[in-house]
Amino acid sequence: MGIAFDAAPDRPEHIEAILNGLDRYNPETTTIFQDYVTQQCEDRTYDCYANLALLKLYQFNPHLTRDEPVTNILVKALTVFPSPDFSLCLHLLPPHILSPPPSSSPGSSAPDTPLAEAVTKLAHLNALLEQCAYRDFWDALDADDLFADLVADVSGFEELVRVRIAVTVGQGCRAVDRGVAEGWLNLQGKEFEAFVEEICGWGVGVDGVVSVPVNKENEAKGTVVREEVRFEQFGRVVRRAYEQPA
Amino acid sequence: MALYQRAPYDTANRHDTVDDESDREEEALVEDYKEQVHFDDGMSELDRTTSFGGAAGGGGPQDMQAQLAAAATPLEFGAALDTKFASYDNYCNLFHCILNSEGPVDLEVPTYYWAWDVIDEFIYQFESFCRYRNRIARTESTGEEAQLLRDNPNTWGCYSVLNVLYSLIQRSQINEQLDAMKRNEDPNQVAGEYGNRPLYRMLGYFSIIGLLRVHCLLGDFSLALKTLDDIELNKKAMFARVMAAHFTTYYYVGFSYMMMRRYADAIRMFSHILVYVSRTKNFQKNAQYDSVSKKNDQMYALIAICVAFNPTKLDDTIHTALREKYGDQLVRLQRGGPEALPLFEDLFRSACPKFISPTPPDFDTPDLNVDPVDHHCRIFMEEVKNTMWSPTIKSYLKLYTTMDLKKLAGFLDVEPERLRSWLLVNKQRSRQVRWSEGALLDGEVVNGSDLDYAMQGDLIHISEAKVGRRLVDWYLRNLARTY
Numbered sequence: 001m002g003i004a005f006d007a008a009p010d011r012p013e014h015i016e017a018i019l020n021g022l023d024r025y026n027p028e029t030t031t032i033f034q035d036y037v038t039q040q041c042e043d044r045t046y047d048c049y050a051n052l053a054l055l056k057l058y059q060f061n062p063h064l065t066r067d068e069p070v071t072n073i074l075v076k077a078l079t080v081f082p083s084p085d086f087s088l089c090l091h092l093l094p095p096h097i098l099s100p101p102p103s104s105s106p107g108s109s110a111p112d113t114p115l116a117e118a119v120t121k122l123a124h125l126n127a128l129l130e131q132c133a134y135r136d137f138w139d140a141l142d143a144d145d146l147f148a149d150l151v152a153d154v155s156g157f158e159e160l161v162r163v164r165i166a167v168t169v170g171q172g173c174r175a176v177d178r179g180v181a182e183g184w185l186n187l188q189g190k191e192f193e194a195f196v197e198e199i200c201g202w203g204v205g206v207d208g209v210v211s212v213p214v215n216k217e218n219e220a221k222g223t224v225v226r227e228e229v230r231f232e233q234f235g236r237v238v239r240r241a242y243e244q245p246a
Numbered sequence: 247m248a249l250y251q252r253a254p255y256d257t258a259n260r261h262d263t264v265d266d267e268s269d270r271e272e273e274a275l276v277e278d279y280k281e282q283v284h285f286d287d288g289m290s291e292l293d294r295t296t297s298f299g300g301a302a303g304g305g306g307p308q309d310m311q312a313q314l315a316a317a318a319t320p321l322e323f324g325a326a327l328d329t330k331f332a333s334y335d336n337y338c339n340l341f342h343c344i345l346n347s348e349g350p351v352d353l354e355v356p357t358y359y360w361a362w363d364v365i366d367e368f369i370y371q372f373e374s375f376c377r378y379r380n381r382i383a384r385t386e387s388t389g390e391e392a393q394l395l396r397d398n399p400n401t402w403g404c405y406s407v408l409n410v411l412y413s414l415i416q417r418s419q420i421n422e423q424l425d426a427m428k429r430n431e432d433p434n435q436v437a438g439e440y441g442n443r444p445l446y447r448m449l450g451y452f453s454i455i456g457l458l459r460v461h462c463l464l465g466d467f468s469l470a471l472k473t474l475d476d477i478e479l480n481k482k483a484m485f486a487r488v489m490a491a492h493f494t495t496y497y498y499v500g501f502s503y504m505m506m507r508r509y510a511d512a513i514r515m516f517s518h519i520l521v522y523v524s525r526t527k528n529f530q531k532n533a534q535y536d537s538v539s540k541k542n543d544q545m546y547a548l549i550a551i552c553v554a555f556n557p558t559k560l561d562d563t564i565h566t567a568l569r570e571k572y573g574d575q576l577v578r579l580q581r582g583g584p585e586a587l588p589l590f591e592d593l594f595r596s597a598c599p600k601f602i603s604p605t606p607p608d609f610d611t612p613d614l615n616v617d618p619v620d621h622h623c624r625i626f627m628e629e630v631k632n633t634m635w636s637p638t639i640k641s642y643l644k645l646y647t648t649m650d651l652k653k654l655a656g657f658l659d660v661e662p663e664r665l666r667s668w669l670l671v672n673k674q675r676s677r678q679v680r681w682s683e684g685a686l687l688d689g690e691v692v693n694g695s696d697l698d699y700a701m702q703g704d705l706i707h708i709s710e711a712k713v714g715r716r717l718v719d720w721y722l723r724n725l726a727r728t729y
Contacts, residue, residue: 005468005506005679005687022412025405049468056466060404060604082674084507087625091465091505095603095621096614123628130632132670135663172673174702180666209703217677217693218700222709227716237725 008047012036015050024053027061034069041072041154048077048085055092062094067115072153074122079160081129082168093119118150134165138186162186166200171217178208313340315356318363321371327391330375334401337368341410344449345417350440361448362488365456368410373463375402376602383607383615396609404604407460411453417441418450424476451484455491458498463602465622467502471686474499479515479686489526489538493519497541499686501599504548505622507629509556510680510694516549517564524563546571547597551590554579555633556678556694562719582637590630594623636672639665640697643708651704662704669701 003009006019015036023029033054040046051073058065070093077086090098097116121144128137141147151157162185169176169184176184182192196202196210203211212218317340321333344351355361379395379402386392400406415421419441423433433441440446454473461470477485479499485491500515523542549564550572557580560568568576575593578586601618608614642654651669655662676695681688699708 004685004689006472025408052466052468056464056469059464062605084505084629087629088468088506090625091467091622094614095616095618098621098624099616127628127632130629130671132667132674134667168670168674171677172670172699172701174700174707176701177703180663217673220698220700220707220709223711224714225711226714227718229718233718233722237722 006049008045008049010043010045011047011050015047019050019053025057025060027057027064030054030057030061030064033057034066037069037072037076038153040076044156044160046076046080048080048083048088051076052088052092055089059092059094065115067118068153070115071118071122071150074119074126075151075154075157078122078126078129079154079157079164081126081161081164086123086126090119090123098123118146121146122150129161132168134185135183137161138183158186162195163199166196170200170202170212170215174212174214174218176210176212178204178210181210310343310353311356314353314360314364318356318360318367320367327394330371330378331398331401333371334375337371337410338406341414344445345410345413350443350446353445355445355448358444358448359488361445362452362455362485362491365411365449365452366490366494369407369456369459372402372407372460373600373602376604377600380603380607380615380617383609384612384617387609387612392609395606399606404464408457411457411460414446414449414453415457418446420447420450420454421476423447424451428476428478452491455485455495458502459494459599462498462502463599464604465601465618467505468687470498470502471506475685493523493538493541497545498599500545500548503686504552505626506679507555508679508681508689509552510558510678511689513549513552513556513558513560514681516545516552517561520545520549520564520567521561524567543571544597547593550576550579551593551597554582554586554590554637555675557696558694559713580637582634584634586634587627587630591623591627594626595619598622632671633675635668636675639668639672640695643697643699643706644710646706647708649706649708651701651706654706666701669699669706673699 014032018024018029018032033050036047036050037054040051054069055073058070074086074089077089097119125137125140125147128134128140141151154160165184169181178192181196182188185192185195187195193204196204201213203213205211313336317337321329325333344353382389382392382395417440419436419438422436423441426433426436437447441450454477457473458470461467461473474495479495480486485495496515496519500512500519503509503512503515520542523538546568549560550568552558553560553568553576572593575589578589579593598619601622603615603618638658642657643649651665652662655665658665660668676693676698677691678694679689680692680694682690696711696713697708698711699706701707
């Protein structure tokens, strides 16, 4: 059994109560949700369903919107790629935030707000992660000073992303060239070896190959799916036999 | 099951529900259909009474009846802004009367379909009002109508609409009732003095479906699915007795799944309802069929999109109809690559709900009022772009059991590192959350693809899940033919 989308193991009771009641629409709960986002950033927990509730409050009450919780929520969503969470958050942001100013009337277009700029850049990072262009992701993260500010609140951002990358790599690979893996994880030398061996449980060979132990996802074993026959499928036939005795 | 039996309006075919067989159920639903055709004739008579009854006051019982009927009747196409404002006031009066009178209102409902029609029309008018307001702000933000809209920011406000729906749900205790039924207990025990009455029970029930729709229109897809926690999706659900409700529910649930990238679940939802429609379409020769028919085509478009993301063997009926309607497009979608992008976008735009923005637009800066459809479409297209190479890769991998990455990169004319990323993307996307039991948001990650692979350095190991021959369908079909 997987975990339901609306469940979060570390969710405090008072948040649970708000989410299940009508208070989730009450603008006064905004601050409670904001504090909860801050808490998630600090203690490395994650609760997408609650964060979406905050974005919804902003959607209904634009004057309450504060940039920092929005960007923090998006940065947190980056750390759980390749889940759809980042997109689900974007869907709740105001429609103009992602759209480039119309080229037909460059003069009259509204000035780019800092939030719009931040969201656009984070969306770019998300795109790189979803495309599995991990090396490009680290380069992009490094190249723009804005990102340092954006991810500063999220404790252990790089490490969280690195672990997610390692998970996706572990699903798709049995062995990776060390150079490739170093680029993907943005670690070199001793640091790389420590991370790969201790956290991922992979082996680093002297021949420059990182080997990933076999797991359910990377064994890629062929199977034959057989048809499942249930008696009920024959219900009609059996009934026919009764209705029209020969 | 329990719900079906206890439904107060359930007249015909009660004995049929005792046995669990789906054929019988479908016959029962078809019977319902015939009833509904008659029902529409009844409605048009009610329309006529509205015209002289006047919908405002709410004095005598006659007036009230007229008001009930008016609430379920669509506005004329292109109705003036005044009419839209007046209609909003009418709804407010009506719901205020139903919700806030002393004790439950004793009302004879025109038919049990009425409750659905009211909620449906209420949300439809909310949706079209929001879209209209947004368009005015975008295009003619200085006109007279814009001024009128600017002066009345609270008309058709999102909070009021949600308030009505949630209040109806709470008053009727419908969630508690549904929960009791799930546990095979008597819902009347928890229904309270309001929820015992068909009027409140039905309004409450359809308000849940209404919420599903509103959340979806606002882009909150997970909350949309969460809303249906207490409703079990099956042929015995209460909504299945009203065709339009049945249809709407599956459309929005399917769409929400699609936006959460749960394509297998989305396909399951769309297939279910499309099969049902194709079986009952002979009985749909009335005006209502037009709206069903349009949504029908939209759902085929959405199924085409989902199948392109997640190749699946479809039900034969659906497969044939899909080939007829979107044969050429389907092939192009499934081929993927940059050429397919405009097609994905066209289909998405033609088949998505008419998204709305919950807050009044900014009349002073027209550029800020982007059409919400553009917004959601843009986010969706990111995902399409991200996966557009998957079909190409799969078509090659299918031919081999092992393959050198550099060699394949040569075939595809891309850099090996790009290909390596594509392979990882495709691998990730083949894992999807899929529902197996419980609430709609539950599910576990499964491998939805028949093709699997793993990279060992530059060597790709490929395996395939082969499907054994499927004989039962074929056997049954031919057996049926011999009778």
